[in-house]
Amino acid sequence: MKQSFSTGSVAILTALTFSGLSAHAETLKIAIAGPMSGSVAQYGDMVKAGALTAIEQINATGGAGGEKLEAVFMDDACEPKQAVAVANKIVSQGIKYVVGHLCSGSTIPASDIYENEGIVMITPSATAPQITEGRKRRFIFRTIGRDDQQGPAAAQYIIAKVKPRKVAILHDKQSYGQGIAASVKKDLDAAKIPVVLFEGINAGDSDYSAIVTKLRSLGVDFVYFGGYHPEMGLLLRQAREQGVKAQFMGPEGVGNKDVTAIAGPASEGMLVTLPADFTADPANAGTMKAFAERKRDANGPFQMPAYAAVKIIADSVTGARSTDPSKVAAFMHQHSFDTPIGKVSFDTQGDLKAFRFVVYKWHQDATKTAAN
Numbered sequence: 001m002k003q004s005f006s007t008g009s010v011a012i013l014t015a016l017t018f019s020g021l022s023a024h025a026e027t028l029k030i031a032i033a034g035p036m037s038g039s040v041a042q043y044g045d046m047v048k049a050g051a052l053t054a055i056e057q058i059n060a061t062g063g064a065g066g067e068k069l070e071a072v073f074m075d076d077a078c079e080p081k082q083a084v085a086v087a088n089k090i091v092s093q094g095i096k097y098v099v100g101h102l103c104s105g106s107t108i109p110a111s112d113i114y115e116n117e118g119i120v121m122i123t124p125s126a127t128a129p130q131i132t133e134g135r136k137r138r139f140i141f142r143t144i145g146r147d148d149q150q151g152p153a154a155a156q157y158i159i160a161k162v163k164p165r166k167v168a169i170l171h172d173k174q175s176y177g178q179g180i181a182a183s184v185k186k187d188l189d190a191a192k193i194p195v196v197l198f199e200g201i202n203a204g205d206s207d208y209s210a211i212v213t214k215l216r217s218l219g220v221d222f223v224y225f226g227g228y229h230p231e232m233g234l235l236l237r238q239a240r241e242q243g244v245k246a247q248f249m250g251p252e253g254v255g256n257k258d259v260t261a262i263a264g265p266a267s268e269g270m271l272v273t274l275p276a277d278f279t280a281d282p283a284n285a286g287t288m289k290a291f292a293e294r295k296r297d298a299n300g301p302f303q304m305p306a307y308a309a310v311k312i313i314a315d316s317v318t319g320a321r322s323t324d325p326s327k328v329a330a331f332m333h334q335h336s337f338d339t340p341i342g343k344v345s346f347d348t349q350g351d352l353k354a355f356r357f358v359v360y361k362w363h364q365d366a367t368k369t370a371a372n
Helices: 007-012 041-060 079-094 102-115 147-162 176-189 211-219 230-240 257-267 282-293 303-320 327-335
Strands: 003-005 027-034 066-074 097-100 120-123 140-142 169-170 195-200 222-225 247-250 269-277 334-337 344-347 357-362 367-369
Touching: 027 079, 027 303, 041 066, 041 282, 041 303, 066 079, 079 102, 097 102, 097 303, 102 120, 102 140, 102 176, 120 303, 120 327, 140 282, 147 176, 147 222, 147 247, 147 269, 147 357, 169 176, 176 195, 176 222, 195 211, 195 247, 195 303, 211 230, 222 230, 230 247, 230 257, 257 357, 282 303, 303 327, 303 334, 327 334
Parallel strands: 003 334, 027 066, 027 097, 097 120, 120 140, 169 195, 169 222, 222 247, 247 269
Antiparallel strands: 269 357, 334 344, 357 367
């Protein structure tokens, strides 16, 4: 039976009663691994904001079983090779806990290293099923839904609300983008929604006129793009410049204010799937106050999942009465946790048992509203 683990239960326990924890406060290092540089560094900033706020809040109330938490930042620039180097650096420094990585393409190879080395990793953002699917995982977790949860949420909205005549599905040829694009296509095909184009583009290119010309010649009225905001912004802008009026949609990777900085007015009406707006939950009023006091923005897809990841680690160290990653990981598998993303529990693969994605309509002032 899973037990619920809340902040209240942390307060009952003291460091002196824990086997594996010393009688005086120590520092428990948590690596925050993700893009601190590069084209999607904004998402790394979101994870940093959430993780740091959680660490500061937990330290202010005594730490994790008497151990103060310390953030160690590691930049992988969302590059798989660099992520492997970061993971090996974390191993060599003896760090036993990781919040990250951010991009699925980076998380997949890094997670293999952590699993082999017995390091607990919680990604607040990587959604590719391959991270956990079809492999025995003891130490790998995530505080966000998978592509095969997000993809169907997008597809069902397209089927029920948009009802397009001709759909083009594009992706950036990377694990995250291609995976979620394939998930959307699968459900659209099953519903007999015509997908007239399924094609990859090169991430980092500045000119997508060739694919835009193809969209126009095919007469598509709806475009789904699996990838990140830099490419989506250019696709939107260049499509409108060429007279393509199709509605665009993407996953949480495009839900960034910089998509508007790139696309301008062309970003108006873009549809995006994002985690539910946890900032609006009255239960998170104290957490929101903590963000505001530190002048950090809590409005984004990854701040609250990152906060939740840190809190789960701290609660599990406290609950397991140990900093041994094996004992902490076992505790995580066996309990549920009260977090800013709600009460969560993990399945045997380390995935959340439930996670809700919501469809939003994006506006050219970089705000969003729930789509009808």
